[in-house]
Amino acid sequence: xxxxxxxRKAAKMRVAVAGPSGAGKTLSALYLAYGVTGxxxxxxxxxxxxxxxxxxxxxxxxxxxxxxxQELVPPFTVERYVTMAKxxxxxxxxxxxxxxxxxxxxxxxxxxxxDFKELTEQQQGKNSFTAWSDAGKKQNTLINTLLSLNxxxxxxxxxxxxxxxxQNDRGKTVPVKIGLAPVQRENTEYEFDLVFNIARNHIxxxxxxxxxxxxxxxxxxxxxxxxxKNWLAGGAEPHRCTDCNTVIMAAxxxxxxxxxxxxxxxxxxxxxWKCMKAEIKKQKEQSxxxxxxxxxx
Numbered sequence: 001x002x003x004x005x006x007x008r009k010a011a012k013m014r015v016a017v018a019g020p021s022g023a024g025k026t027l028s029a030l031y032l033a034y035g036v037t038g039x040x041x042x043x044x045x046x047x048x049x050x051x052x053x054x055x056x057x058x059x060x061x062x063x064x065x066x067x068x069x070q071e072l073v074p075p076f077t078v079e080r081y082v083t084m085a086k087x088x089x090x091x092x093x094x095x096x097x098x099x100x101x102x103x104x105x106x107x108x109x110x111x112x113x114x115d116f117k118e119l120t121e122q123q124q125g126k127n128s129f130t131a132w133s134d135a136g137k138k139q140n141t142l143i144n145t146l147l148s149l150n151x152x153x154x155x156x157x158x159x160x161x162x163x164x165x166x167q168n169d170r171g172k173t174v175p176v177k178i179g180l181a182p183v184q185r186e187n188t189e190y191e192f193d194l195v196f197n198i199a200r201n202h203i204x205x206x207x208x209x210x211x212x213x214x215x216x217x218x219x220x221x222x223x224x225x226x227x228x229k230n231w232l233a234g235g236a237e238p239h240r241c242t243d244c245n246t247v248i249m250a251a252x253x254x255x256x257x258x259x260x261x262x263x264x265x266x267x268x269x270x271x272x273w274k275c276m277k278a279e280i281k282k283q284k285e286q287s288x289x290x291x292x293x294x295x296x297x
Contacts, residue, residue, distance in 0.1 A: 010234045013097070013152040016189050017220075018159050018182045018207075019198035025156040026101050027056055028198060028220040030064055033097035035225020036152055040065030042096035044088035046081075047071045048105040068092065075111020078142045089149045096151050103155035104183035106142060113139050113185070143191050157182040157189070159197070194228070196220065212238050212247055223250035241272035243279075248272045 013036060017025045026049075033043045045067055047053030053071070056064050068091055072084055081100070088098040108114050113135050121131035146153050159180035168174050180197070182189055189195045195208040198220075205217040211231055227238055227249070239248040239260035248256045251273035263271040267279055 008234055011193075011232045012150075013154070013228060013232055014147060014191075014193045015152075015154045016103070016157060016182075016192040016195045017154060017198060017204075018157040018180075018189065018195065019204075020159050020180065020200060023198040023200050024202045024220075025198060026053060026099075027062065027064075028196070028202075028204065029099045029101060029154045029156055030056060030067065031220055031222045032154060032225040032228070033067075033099055033152070034065075035222035035227075036097050036229040037092075037095060038226075040067045042092045043067040043099065044092045044096065045069050045099045045101060046084050046088060048073075048076060048100075048102050048109065053101055072105075074109065075115075076105040076109035077111045077116070078106065078113065078138045080111075081106050081142055082145050085146060085149060089151050092151050094150045098149060098151050098153050100146070100153070100155040102158055103188075104158040107139075107184045107188075113142075139185055139188075143188070147191065155192070157184050159183065214246065216247065216249075218249065221250065223255065227256060239270055241275050242269040243271060243275040246272055 013032075015029075015032065017029050017032075019025050026045075030043065030045070034040060037043060045053045047069065048071075051071055053069060056062060057069065058064070058066050068088070070084060070087070072080060085098060085100065092098060106112050116138055117131045117135035120126055120134050121128055126134075146155070159182050165173050165175055190208060192208070193210045194213070195206065196204040197207050198204045202219055203217060204220050206213045206215065209216075211228060227247075231238060239256055240246065241248055248260050248270060249272070250256050251259065254262070259273060259276070260270045263269065263276050263279075267276070271279060
């Protein structure tokens with residue numbers, strides 16, 4: 001078959017959201033999902049966190065509606081994850097979003113891949129090498145199933161501090177902190193198209209991106225999910241700031257489209273919210289005008 005010119009086609013969202021306990025992984029996943037669907041009834045949350053996924057339903061204070069929900073209790077086997085994920089796929093349809101909260105239990109939870117490896121190693125004729133091979137096949141089955149679902153998929157993963165052994169200035173080998181690592185098989189996050197790392201202050205940054213977010217960081221909102229959906233659908237590229245070249249994101253109750261159009265009208269170029277504020281300050285200093293125009297005018 002001859003090579004042809006590439007064409008970007010519509011795709012499903014495959015996102016991982018990683019962070020420590022209390023960082024806001026579940027709520028961030030729900031906001032992203034709602035931005036994609038615009039319909040809480042097309043979001044299915046699979047909960048391994050002792051029912052915590054129910055805490056956010058119908059919360060007017062968080063602007064969260066009524067989503068679909070099912071608890072996954074131990075054992076957290078690959079087979080049970082696969083079965084529930086396929087049930088969720090049927091429930092939400094191709095335009096819906098499946099949230100797996102948390103994907104970490106599939107690895108180190110009761111009945112997870114690590115448990116499977118240990119039980120396999122104890123079988124006659126098995127050893128650590130062959131047990132890891134069998135466990136790896138289980139893990140691959142789970143990953144491949146999730147990535148092939150006919151729906152958008154978001155997984156959350158817990159993180160823990162990772163260490164490496166290094167020599168200090170005295171020549172002694174000591175453990176050194178090297179950052180937070182997801183509780184899952186090493187490099188699992190790279191199976192996803194987009195990976196958010198959330199800190200305890202709820203600020204997220206992108207550690208892997210195949211979309212348009214570059215070095216984006218901030219609080220995850222439904223507007224971000226909508227922007228991702230539009231990009232994945234093969235639509236127009238997002239608006240970028242003329243001054244700093246970052247993607248213009250929604251802010252202060254205004255959509256990215258409103259900000260782009262407003263700044264072009266008032267300043268002659270597209271500006272992100274940060275650069276618009278800098279421009280207002282600059283104009284104020286130059287003219288002495290206490291009330292320069294903003295995108296709301």
